[in-house]
Amino acid sequence: MTRLHLIKPSKACWGKPLTPSQRKLLPLLVLQEILLEVVLQDGDVAIGSLALTCRCFNSIVSMESFRREAHFTWLDSVVNWKKFSEDFRNLYRVPYSLSRCFHCETTYKDCGEGYRGRGQRGVMQGFYGSDDFQGYCEHDCFYEAGGSM
Numbered sequence: 411m412t413r414l415h416l417i418k419p420s421k422a423c424w425g426k427p428l429t430p431s432q433r434k435l436l437p438l439l440v441l442q443e444i445l446l447e448v449v450l451q452d453g454d455v456a457i458g459s460l461a462l463t464c465r466c467f468n469s470i471v472s473m474e475s476f477r478r479e480a481h482f483t484w485l486d487s488v489v490n491w492k493k494f495s496e497d498f499r500n501l502y503r504v505p506y507s508l509s510r511c512f513h514c515e516t517t518y519k520d521c522g523e524g525y526r527g528r529g530q531r532g533v534m535q536g537f538y539g540s541d542d543f544q545g546y547c548e549h550d551c552f553y554e555a556g557g558s559m
């Protein structure tokens with residue numbers, strides 16, 4: 411019997427955060443996989459709510475490796491890379507960075523040129539061949555700051 415068998419989920423448990431003793435029993439890698447699935451189902455917005463759930467979740471979703479894996483799993487779910495050349499893949503199959511908007515100063519997911527979405531598996535906002543609003547979280551901030559095309 412593995413330690414995981416000690417956790418007996420019941421209907422009353424669904425949607426409730428794990429107790430500290432339950433979390434200790436759940437291997438970290440399994441927990442990471444579950445949180446990864448949550449992010450892929452709900453999109454990047456889930457990272458924020460998971461980070462606020464508890465210190466344990468926060469440490470997992472704050473890891474660069476977790477965000478990278480979530481990003482590439484999402485990206486691979488919206489793009490059939492086999493259809494494209496190696497040059498194309500090298501250019502656009504890249505991790506995103508976190509940038510601070512010049513206008514509203516919020517931190518946003520900066521994808522630059524390439525595929526954009528909210529991190530929800532299989533859902534894409536579009537492909538952008540150029541980053542017209544570089545440094546801004548969205549086009550509204552770009553225009554409010556006095557930018558024009």
Ligand SMILES: [Zn+2]
Nearest residue numbers: 511514547551
């Ligand atoms: Zn902004």
